[in-house]
Amino acid sequence: MKAIKSYAAGVVFLAAIGQVNAVSAQDATAGEQTFVKCRICHQIGPGAQNSVGPDLNGVVGRKAATQPGFDYSDALKTSGLTWDQPTLEKWLKAPSALVPGTKMTFAGLTNDRQIANVIAYLSQFKVDGSKK
Numbered sequence: 001m002k003a004i005k006s007y008a009a010g011v012v013f014l015a016a017i018g019q020v021n022a023v024s025a026q027d028a029t030a031g032e033q034t035f036v037k038c039r040i041c042h043q044i045g046p047g048a049q050n051s052v053g054p055d056l057n058g059v060v061g062r063k064a065a066t067q068p069g070f071d072y073s074d075a076l077k078t079s080g081l082t083w084d085q086p087t088l089e090k091w092l093k094a095p096s097a098l099v100p101g102t103k104m105t106f107a108g109l110t111n112d113r114q115i116a117n118v119i120a121y122l123s124q125f126k127v128d129g130s131k132k
């Protein structure tokens, strides 16, 4: 009886984990749709290069303005920011409110869900452009 109970608990536990994974994969897929707005200026994934904006591979968790070979604004270079989740949320909502004088001339995303999804999408990529 005890064994059955713990088996049942295990199944519930695994089901819960499965759900968490499914949700984050879904978020990243939805984020890829939102990233269409960013693609005008940013590349990500295998072979991504700097263009109007810097290559975004591995950006989540990285110090701001440190992608080699990109000519950042002084404003971003001296911002002292690190792209953790809360900082990215503020940035994507209103880049020039977080960093006045930034070269990222993008009005920002208004929808919190879209912001979270696009961050989930960015988080998937390692510095070399492969997925984690």
Ligand code: HEC
Binding pocket: 034, 035, 037, 038, 039, 040, 041, 042, 052, 053, 054, 056, 059, 063, 064, 065, 066, 067, 071, 072, 073, 075, 076, 083, 092, 101, 102, 103, 104, 105, 106, 109, 118
């Ligand atoms: C009109 C062009 C443009 C669009 C659209 C744009 N960006 Fe940017 N982005 C830039 C530029 C230019 C910079 C460098 C800013 C600076 O140097 O001040 C930048 C910087 C960034 C950075 C900081 C990178 C670093 O290495 O510090 C992140 C993160 C970022 N953008 C994410 C996004 C996301 C996500 C989107 C879409 C929701 C987006 N950007 C849309 C041009 C753009």
